[in-house]
Amino acid sequence: MSARTRSLTHTHPTEVSLQDALDAVSDPVRRTILRELAGAPDWTRACGTFDLPVAKATRSHHFTVLRTAGLIEQRDEGPRRLNRLRRPEFDRRFPGLLDLVLAEPATDHGSSA
Amino acid sequence: MSARTRSLTHTHPTEVSLQDALDAVSDPVRRTILRELAGAPDWTRACGTFDLPVAKATRSHHFTVLRTAGLIEQRDEGPRRLNRLRRPEFDRRFPGLLDLVLAEPATDHGSSA
């Protein structure tokens, strides 16, 4: 474990309040992250590989929120930070919530015109 | 139907976006309204009968948000505005979401010093 990974503070879904879960999931950018993450195998997506309409600092902020809300797990692999969706744990804590998010049609951050 | 009821703009859950649903449900005061409403028969609770830690104007605002988000239905009965939780319709549109809200332990607006 690297020095950076060591400082990562994770929260298990069982310790997350409904308020925090809803707050985390209420942001459209964060829902986009969750959907992209659900479409790839665990530990295959680094933070920078997501198609998001926000700056780097904002992106970093959103990942912190998701991690604190028990929605994702993060691990450092070299200079990159890999992610994993905590699907089963979160589903046990808040049944149906993640399903609603993942069922939502993806928002288009239009590259055309 | 009274003049006041006539001006009530309702939204059916099928026309509500996930964003609007989550925004509506993210507020603790609104979740308290939903829980109290679930514990009583339809059309038996007027807006003023809810135990909420906010002023009258704020209360009115929250009911409007809930109505617009397809979570409640309202009807005027004399000077009072009665409410009904749109449980089955909303459940069909967002399965599990309302269950999470109603399962949440009630918050205590403490009357005991």
Next chain:
DNA sequence: TACAGTGTTCGATCAGCATCGACCATATCA
């Protein structure tokens, strides 16, 4: 008509959060 009860509307305030640029830290490689 007058009054009381219920609820809305208006205008203002305040706090929290998303957002950003700039800078810093770490890891990898030449």
Next chain:
DNA sequence: TGATATGGTCGATGCTGATCGAACACTGTA
């Protein structure tokens, strides 16, 4: 060591939404 890439941290900003008091509107009743 230097260069590059990834990502976090800091401080500031702007916007949205919750909140409130005051005034207004409607209903029912005396």
